[in-house]
Amino acid sequence: MTDFSEWFHNILEEAEIIDSRYPIKGMNVWLPYGFQLRKHTLEILRNILDRDHQETLFPLLIPEDQLEKESIHVKGFEDEVYWITHGGLTKLNKKLALRPTSETAMYPMFSLWIRSHTDLPLRIYQIVNTFRYETKHTRPLIRVREITTFKEAHTVHETMEEAEEQVQEAIRLYKEFFNTIAIPYIITKRPPWDKFPGSDYTIAFDTLLPDGKTLQIATVHNLGQTFSKTFNIKFETPTGEHEYAYQTCYGLSDRIIASIIAVHGDESGLRLPPEVAPYQIIIVPIIFKEETEEIMKACEKIRDKLKDAGFRVKLDDRDIRAGRKYYEWEMKGAPLRIEIGPRDLKRNVVVVARRDTKEKIEIKTEDLEEETDKILHDITRTLREEAWKKMQDNIRTATNLEEAKKIIKEKKGIISFPWCGDEECGKSIEEKIKVDILGITEAEKKSSCINCGKEAEHKAFLAKTY
Numbered sequence: 001m002t003d004f005s006e007w008f009h010n011i012l013e014e015a016e017i018i019d020s021r022y023p024i025k026g027m028n029v030w031l032p033y034g035f036q037l038r039k040h041t042l043e044i045l046r047n048i049l050d051r052d053h054q055e056t057l058f059p060l061l062i063p064e065d066q067l068e069k070e071s072i073h074v075k076g077f078e079d080e081v082y083w084i085t086h087g088g089l090t091k092l093n094k095k096l097a098l099r100p101t102s103e104t105a106m107y108p109m110f111s112l113w114i115r116s117h118t119d120l121p122l123r124i125y126q127i128v129n130t131f132r133y134e135t136k137h138t139r140p141l142i143r144v145r146e147i148t149t150f151k152e153a154h155t156v157h158e159t160m161e162e163a164e165e166q167v168q169e170a171i172r173l174y175k176e177f178f179n180t181i182a183i184p185y186i187i188t189k190r191p192p193w194d195k196f197p198g199s200d201y202t203i204a205f206d207t208l209l210p211d212g213k214t215l216q217i218a219t220v221h222n223l224g225q226t227f228s229k230t231f232n233i234k235f236e237t238p239t240g241e242h243e244y245a246y247q248t249c250y251g252l253s254d255r256i257i258a259s260i261i262a263v264h265g266d267e268s269g270l271r272l273p274p275e276v277a278p279y280q281i282i283i284v285p286i287i288f289k290e291e292t293e294e295i296m297k298a299c300e301k302i303r304d305k306l307k308d309a310g311f312r313v314k315l316d317d318r319d320i321r322a323g324r325k326y327y328e329w330e331m332k333g334a335p336l337r338i339e340i341g342p343r344d345l346k347r348n349v350v351v352v353a354r355r356d357t358k359e360k361i362e363i364k365t366e367d368l369e370e371e372t373d374k375i376l377h378d379i380t381r382t383l384r385e386e387a388w389k390k391m392q393d394n395i396r397t398a399t400n401l402e403e404a405k406k407i408i409k410e411k412k413g414i415i416s417f418p419w420c421g422d423e424e425c426g427k428s429i430e431e432k433i434k435v436d437i438l439g440i441t442e443a444e445k446k447s448s449c450i451n452c453g454k455e456a457e458h459k460a461f462l463a464k465t466y
């Protein structure tokens with residue numbers, strides 16, 4: 001893990017997550033094993049969202065005049081939009097954009113759908129690919145040009161209070177999601193210069209990667225009435241007036257998979273939380289010439305029993321050395337491995353090896369389902385606690401710029417500091433010590449700003465970021 005970037009790129013290939021040899025920069029192929037990891041991750045996300053959102057699907061292409069309606073929004077994306085100019089040999093009379101995000105695809109339709117307060121609140125989401133011509137260094141899963149797993153939720157409300165409540169609800173459901181996949185986060189309100197283009201404000205979830213840089217893994221935006229005024233999303237109130245609606249949107253992307261890989265990985269490769277692992281249990285027969293038949297029978301019986309109990313289990317019966325199998329499934333992050341040899345068979349036990357702690361446990365065969373379930377839950381808890389501790393051990397406080405500079409130079413990580421909140425002061429901090437201000441959290445006891453000395457009513461965080 002000395003060179004995280006190298007480790008990350010290698011493991012994506014070795015664990016067969018994606019193939020980045022596709023001949024367009026920033027666009028990659030999901031390989032079957034990686035696709036299953038993505039599929040199980042999205043299942044968890046959908047189960048959470050489907051409680052009070054409805055899933056939809058909008059067209060990929062956005063007419064130029066629609067994309068450009070909201071001036072601040074389009075300004076924020078103008079250098080990232082991919083354009084389509086031809087249909088076959090025919091030049092299109094107006095360019096079509098590949099959605100970089102779908103506000104301008106959705107909101108003209110919302111304007112048609114929403115007439116009365118009885119049509120509100122509207123809460124929809126889609127999980128699609130979006131396209132951003134990223135000019136900064138692209139990196140698989142972390143900064144891609146085709147964002148293949150872009151979950152965007154968009155909500156419409158009668159009042160600002162309801163929109164505020166929806167922002168809090170989005171934060172709650174993201175916390176539940178990240179806790180389920182054992183990813184730690186810090187939540188801050190982005191500085192005004194870093195909020196989503198066209199939004200009133202942006203709340204962001206950042207996690208810390210092993211190289212001490214933070215990754216923005218989800219964002220929640222309060223859009224106020226900016227887009228409803230631009231796209232004429234109005235509703236008739238119970239007393240017959242016509243009001244512009246209040247909106248929010250919240251998104252996450254392939255970076256979720258990047259964080260599962262990066263945060264939980266170790267020298268031997270991936271360590272996947274059982275909730276998302278393509279295989280939760282790998283059975284490896286320990287074969288000795290004379291008793292092959294019996295061993296295989298016992299393994300198949302145990303595989304069927306665990307499958308019936310609802311686990312994702314694979315019997316690795318390839319004709320290769322057991323040690324090769326151990327290496328491979330440790331590298332691919334399978335949470336549990338079950339070894340069954342002649343001695344175990346005689347004593348009616350199996351040996352279970354945990355991927356998170358690498359400890360081996362002997363379990364009576366008849367207790368296997370119950371014990372497996374307990375151990376898998378314990379693996380998620382262990383991964384979550386370890387990841388939270390690693391992140392919290394790397395949040396340090398600086399009371400002056402020199403201190404902040406020193407910590408960033410030596411350790412990177414996240415730095416909490418008192419900040420006045422002024423834009424030019426914030427920008428000068430970013431300039432002076434080459435960091436990004438992640439944002440502010442709830443106001444803390446008054447102190448003086450790390451940079452300008454004025455009264456600081458914010459506790460802010462800064463870090464080197466992706």
Ligand SMILES: Nc1ncnc2c1ncn2[C@@H]1O[C@H](COS(=O)(=O)NC(=O)[C@@H](N)CS)[C@@H](O)[C@H]1O
Binds near residue numbers: 101143153154
């Ligand atoms: N080039 C990229 N590659 C991978 N993930 C990205 C990229 N750009 C943004 N993301 C992720 O996508 C999330 C949502 O993007 S966003 O611009 O912040 N927000 C939106 O687009 C809103 N419309 C959310 S519905 C970000 O928080 C970030 O985690």
Ligand SMILES: [Mg+2]
Binds near residue numbers: 132
């Ligand atoms: Mg961007």
Ligand SMILES: [Zn+2]
Binds near residue numbers: 425453
């Ligand atoms: Zn200041």
